[in-house]
Amino acid sequence: MLRLTCPVCGATGEETEFHAGGEAHLKRFGPGSTDEDFRDYLFQRQNPRGVHFERWRHQYGCGKWFHVARCTQTLEVFGSYTAQTSTVPDHIQSAIKARRPDWEPAQ
Amino acid sequence: MFEPRTALQGAHFSGDITVTDAGLVGMIAIRGSLTDPALCAAVAEVTGHPVPATRKMSGDATDGLAWMSADELMLFCAYGDAPTVAARLVDALGDVHSMVSVLSDARAVIRLHGDVVREVLAKGAPVDLAPDQFAQGDIRRSRLGQVAVAFWMTGADSAELVCFRSVAGFVFEWLSTASQSGSAVGYFATPRR
Numbered sequence: 172m173l174r175l176t177c178p179v180c181g182a183t184g185e186e187t188e189f190h191a192g193g194e195a196h197l198k199r200f201g202p203g204s205t206d207e208d209f210r211d212y213l214f215q216r217q218n219p220r221g222v223h224f225e226r227w228r229h230q231y232g233c234g235k236w237f238h239v240a241r242c243t244q245t246l247e248v249f250g251s252y253t254a255q256t257s258t259v260p261d262h263i264q265s266a267i268k269a270r271r272p273d274w275e276p277a278q
Numbered sequence: 279m280f281e282p283r284t285a286l287q288g289a290h291f292s293g294d295i296t297v298t299d300a301g302l303v304g305m306i307a308i309r310g311s312l313t314d315p316a317l318c319a320a321v322a323e324v325t326g327h328p329v330p331a332t333r334k335m336s337g338d339a340t341d342g343l344a345w346m347s348a349d350e351l352m353l354f355c356a357y358g359d360a361p362t363v364a365a366r367l368v369d370a371l372g373d374v375h376s377m378v379s380v381l382s383d384a385r386a387v388i389r390l391h392g393d394v395v396r397e398v399l400a401k402g403a404p405v406d407l408a409p410d411q412f413a414q415g416d417i418r419r420s421r422l423g424q425v426a427v428a429f430w431m432t433g434a435d436s437a438e439l440v441c442f443r444s445v446a447g448f449v450f451e452w453l454s455t456a457s458q459s460g461s462a463v464g465y466f467a468t469p470r471r
């Protein structure tokens with residue numbers, strides 16, 4: 172079971188109060204992009220064992236989207252943060268580093 | 279003209295707690311930026327309630343103003359007053375970017391009363407209902423069973439709950455089932471040995 176805290180309203184609940192929105196920080200490839208880039212944008216996803224970034228929505232609560240950094244192996248949640256960013260904030264990176272010293276942010 | 283009726287038509291259940299249709303309740307959704315001082319001033323002036331902080335509520339379903347999200351409030355008032363109160367809100371808000379809509383007939387309000395009211399809610403909502411974590415003045419939007427609800431305490435042994443009208447029957451039956459006589463868990467209300 173995952174226990175998530177919504178950074179918008181501060182409520183903590185288990186995962187059934189939320190809705191998973193898939194991998195976070197995707198770069199959109201739209202009109203004018205190559206077929207390969209568009210295909211990868213639509214279909215290719217990371218599926219790591221370990222540190223992962225996801226979009227979640229506070230479905231039954233305030234209704235807002237946000238980001239979560241968590242471990243897919245242990246379900247440990249490193250932190251949740253605003254949806255209004257395309258990069259992982261420093262304080263989340265630090266929280267991950269504290270628990271997973273070997274982890275390096277993807278480029 | 280039609281005659282207003284609630285989804286539950288006065289339903290009442292009595293078990294470990296009582297579950298009761300609250301009857302016709304005026305409900306007005308107010309959307310806009312809750313950090314906008316102009317919006318807060320206009321809402322406070324018309325409703326008589328200060329704009330509540332995150333996950334807080336002023337008053338109750340008889341006369342209350344509830345936080346719903348970072349950009350949404352719910353005003354509770356007398357059913358018959360809702361249209362005029364909404365019109366006054368629209369006037370007071372003026373050019374403030376906002377939306378006011380009367381939702382009285384789109385929602386249902388249920389009153390819960392009894393010693394184990396916290397336990398009954400805790401059976402279906404992923405919410406910490408310990409008295410020091412969820413007190414009068416707090417509101418929580420969450421789920422009960424499989425559907426969206428919002429609830430708040432109105433006293434030590436009473437709570438109110440609002441849900442979509444379309445699921446009112448389900449929620450009523452869910453609460454009745456979860457409070458069948460003899461089904462109390464004894465976690466919050468009964469002293470543990």
Ligand SMILES: [Zn+2]
Nearest residue numbers: 177180229233
């Ligand atoms: Zn939230």
